[in-house]
Amino acid sequence: MRIYKVGGAVRDRLLGKPVTDIDWVVVGATTEEMLAKGFRPVGADFPVFLHPKSGEEYALARTERKSGRGYGGFTFHASPEVTLEEDLIRRDLTINAMAEDDQQNLTDPYHGQRDLDARLLRHVSPAFAEDPLRVLRVARFAARYAELGFTVAPETLELMRELTESGELEALTAERSWKEISRALMEDQPQVFIQVLRDCDALKVLMPEVDALFGIPQPEAHHPEIDTGVHTLSVLEQAARHQQPLTVRWACLLHDLGKGLTPEEEWPRHIAHEHRGLKLIKAVNERFKAPKDCQELALLVGQYHTHGHRALELKPSTLLELLQSFDVYRRPQRFEEFIAACEMDARGRKGLEQRSYPQADYLRGAANAARSVAVQPLLEKGFKGPALGEAIKRERLKALKAYKGAASA
Numbered sequence: 001m002r003i004y005k006v007g008g009a010v011r012d013r014l015l016g017k018p019v020t021d022i023d024w025v026v027v028g029a030t031t032e033e034m035l036a037k038g039f040r041p042v043g044a045d046f047p048v049f050l051h052p053k054s055g056e057e058y059a060l061a062r063t064e065r066k067s068g069r070g071y072g073g074f075t076f077h078a079s080p081e082v083t084l085e086e087d088l089i090r091r092d093l094t095i096n097a098m099a100e101d102d103q104q105n106l107t108d109p110y111h112g113q114r115d116l117d118a119r120l121l122r123h124v125s126p127a128f129a130e131d132p133l134r135v136l137r138v139a140r141f142a143a144r145y146a147e148l149g150f151t152v153a154p155e156t157l158e159l160m161r162e163l164t165e166s167g168e169l170e171a172l173t174a175e176r177s178w179k180e181i182s183r184a185l186m187e188d189q190p191q192v193f194i195q196v197l198r199d200c201d202a203l204k205v206l207m208p209e210v211d212a213l214f215g216i217p218q219p220e221a222h223h224p225e226i227d228t229g230v231h232t233l234s235v236l237e238q239a240a241r242h243q244q245p246l247t248v249r250w251a252c253l254l255h256d257l258g259k260g261l262t263p264e265e266e267w268p269r270h271i272a273h274e275h276r277g278l279k280l281i282k283a284v285n286e287r288f289k290a291p292k293d294c295q296e297l298a299l300l301v302g303q304y305h306t307h308g309h310r311a312l313e314l315k316p317s318t319l320l321e322l323l324q325s326f327d328v329y330r331r332p333q334r335f336e337e338f339i340a341a342c343e344m345d346a347r348g349r350k351g352l353e354q355r356s357y358p359q360a361d362y363l364r365g366a367a368n369a370a371r372s373v374a375v376q377p378l379l380e381k382g383f384k385g386p387a388l389g390e391a392i393k394r395e396r397l398k399a400l401k402a403y404k405g406a407a408s409a
């Protein structure tokens with residue numbers, strides 16, 4: 001049996017990037033031999049094992065044939081006769097299809113190293129089409145390595161487009177898609193992920209609500225970039241530049257979906273886009289079964305981001321409603337994330353990337369003012385039940401009036 005390091009570990013070592021997990025491929029072995037050496041099988045009919053000590057993945061060299069639609073539609077063929085080259089040819093990208101033995105001798109039959117040097121994400125063979133998730137993977141790698149100058153090879157983009165047109169993307173499960181989307185959003189240049197999906201027409205299938213924003217104008221006075229899709233990409237870019245968490249990045253991507261529904265005769269204005277967008281945000285959330293905190297923040301940011309921008313002009317009663325909607329008393333972190341998303345939205349505009357955003361501190365101050373209202377004195381005065389709730393609200397409103405007064409003095 002011969003054992004090789006494969007995939008990301010080889011790629012990232014050659015790129016000089018840190019290697020986190022290592023995948024191994026085993027040539028010339030049977031399942032029985034692996035079990036005899038103490039490897040633990042990952043699944044019943046999947047030729048992948050975990051090393052008894054390191055826990056790393058060891059896969060028997062295999063060929064894959066697609067036998068049907070979707071991820072279930074695979075048959076694996078693993079046997080001691082399958083060669084390293086046969087295993088590598090079924091992989092997604094040439095830069096992911098290199099192997100290395102324990103002496104660091106490279107096996108690179110599909111010229112991964114050449115493509116690393118040329119900064120190209122290129123598919124290995126037509127077998128690329130056997131897993132439609134690869135459309136998202138390539139877009140994710142493009143986002144990750146954009147700063148190194150990587151781009152998608154034109155013939156690979158074409159194959160991604162064909163795969164999209166064949167309808168295969170619709171067979172992807174929410175879980176597999178979300179895993180790619182969430183990882184891509186956490187890359188340094190997540191806007192590249194969306195751009196590449198758009199370039200191969202996959203965005204139209206995966207998130208038609210986001211795709212629809214391209215070509216929709218906004219008022220130049222607030223949005224020098226004019227195009228709503230371009231703005232969305234810039235907001236996402238800012239979110240990554242400011243190292244925002246996934247929740248904020250997801251909310252940034254979806255915050256303006258309502259602009260896609262504005263009647264054309266109202267362009268470039270988008271009155272009520274906040275409310276109009278909610279059902280679209282909900283649809284995208286559910287399509288990918290996004291985690292609850294991502295779903296919630298995206299909806300709240302969608303509904304209230306313009307409140308954030310107008311924070312300094314809001315009446316105390318409107319400020320209070322905003323704070324109540326966020327339940328800032330029990331969920332302070334979520335409100336911070338809302339503020340961050342608003343700030344990214346304000347900066348994700350051409351030429352305004354460095355602007356200050358005084359709304360952020362103003363909103364924090366307002367939340368503190370409302371939070372500072374103590375409940376105990378009201379209890380002591382004998383308030384209870386709904387009357388207590390009303391009394392707390394009155395006191396908070398008073399605190400916000402004082403806060404606003406002091407801030408504008």
Ligand code: CTP
Nearest residue numbers: 007008009023090091092093096097131133134
């Ligand atoms: N692979 C593939 N097609 C997929 C998933 C994986 O061809 N849909 C192959 C690639 O050769 C890849 C290897 O399996 O390099 C390991 O996959 P994975 O661990 O998902 O990705 P990495 O390449 O290690 O990248 P990352 O750094 O994102 O984990």
